[in-house]
Amino acid sequence: MNAQSAERPNFVFILADDLGWAELGCYGQEKIRTPRIDSLARDGLKFTRAYSGNAVCAPSRCVLMTGKHPGHATVRNNLAMRSRGETEGQYPLPADEATIASLLTGEGYKCGAFGKWGLGNTQSTGNPLKKGFHRFFGYNCQGHAHSYYPATLWSDNEIFPLKNDPPIVGHESLPAELDENDPRSYDRYKGQDYAPDRINAAALQFIHDNKDEPFFLYYPTIIPHLALHVPDEDLKPYLELGWEEKPFTRRGTGGYTPHLTPRAGYAAFISRMDTYVGRVLDLLDELDLAKNTVVVFTSDNGATYLPDVDYEFFESVGPLKGLKGSLYEGGIRVPQVVRWPGNIKAGSETSVVTGFEDWLPTMLDLIGEANKTPPDCDGISIASTLYGKDLPERGFLYREFPAYGGQQAVWIGEKWKAIRQGIKPSKKQKGNPELKIALYDLENDISESNDVSADYPAIVKQAEELMKSERVPSEEFKFPWLDVLK
Secondary structure (H helix, E strand, O other): OOOOOOOOOEEEEEEEOOOOOOOOHHHOOOOOOOHHHHHHHHHOEEEEEEEOOOOOHHHHHHHHHHOOOOOOOOOOOOOEHHHHOOOOOEOOOOOOOOOHHHHHHOOOOEEEEEEEOOOOOOOOOOOHHHOOOOEEEEEOOOOHHHOOOOOEEEEOOEEEEOOOOOOOOOOOOOOOOOOOOOHHHHHHHOOOOOHHHHHHHHHHHHHHHOOOOOEEEEEOOOOOOOOOOOOHHHHHHHHOOOOOOOOEOOOOOOOOOOEOOHHHHHHHHHHHHHHHHHHHHHHHHHOOOHHHEEEEEEEOOOOOOOOOOOHHHHOOOOOOOOOOOOOOHHHHEEEEEEEOOOOOOOOEEEOOOEEHHHHHHHHHHHOOOHHHOOOOOOOOOOHHHHOOOOOOOOOOEEEEEOOOOOEEEEEEOOOEEEEEOOOOOOOOOOOOOOOOOEEEEOOOOOOOOOOOHHHOHHHHHHHHHHHHHOOOOOOOOOOHHHHOOO
8 A cells, every 4th residue: 555545544643752762662671661652563663763853852843843954943942932021932933834733734634732832832923723733732831841730731722720739840859857768758749630641631532523534643742751740559560669769859959859769750650651652542443543543652852861860770772872962862862663554564673764854744745745745844754664665765864952062963874973062162161162073883883982983084074064054053043153164
């Protein structure tokens, strides 16, 4: 079957938040239980070389929604609009920016977003209801999403009250007068109305409401982004394992809110997300929609580096180098599994290099409308990969990130990765940065431990030229040490 002859499929795109490359069972995780997501890999296609849009939330989601890589994308870093005098939200997508949702809406799809948006508040041009979505429920603002027991969520353009009185904060150290070893000290971080439950219920309702017409369900769950707020019933199976625990109090450290058993809490967090995924899959089965629904599960960037999470204990990124915020593999290579019964071969795997920008042209291709792909889209359709056919090798994949020291990376074919770090010098550093490019052979050095740039000057030169040509300077997200190179 090919894209032109198939009945137009539904799309369910589930986006985890800060989930590491190796935090699922199907990617080798041995401590955290994720049976429903693992079933997607067993019944579909597992990607080993999938890359998120960027190394943190907002710019990664911008690449996904618009099909533009970070050198061309509007949003290139997290930027809270409260710095501009607004109450909430991040830097918005502009009014004329096409998104996956706006393009699918133009083809007769009903589109709903449920979870964390982060691309413009409700008063802005980036309001999801102005970007092609017919329904939105969840958190508009990333900062608001740091609490799983907030006072309110957004339902379309209306405030939706939750039964959390008082709401639970997302950032707080354990008060000095409380005993860190007393379970009762942590009751202050437990609410009554768990926002992810509400979001999951709204997503399921959207499927019910649109079961008779093609739909696009975008489900950017906030799990497992901190704060570490997880219901007690989810902790029990992991507490029974008897892991050695050290309470996380945030006293004298960074992070979000305290937790008595952070290892069990983090594992339970991800298993809770797995349960939500299972509910979506079960409903697709119940409504006889599974065979005509493309289900994608992936993550917006790598695992967090914060002390709330013991990424070493969980081996969250496996052999990869780097974590969230880094353009090394651990910060940007993400799990990605896709299921479409009868079209995608069950239990298959691919090492094709693909990025978030590829989903916009791929979805249009799968409904037979590849010609509707915007001319400024940087992605390529990976429909042939989904069907088990060869994909013409892409020339390169490009990423840049003006934060965390300033970084650029280019992947050339499936072998080469060029990266430069420290592009934004510290205040103590005098003069311009060195802009040295390191080169890694990812086919033989997945951990990026052996810089071979001196041995392959022609590849380094090719990467350097791409680092110049594949970016347009941004007024809002300035990268001055690169902008002068144009």
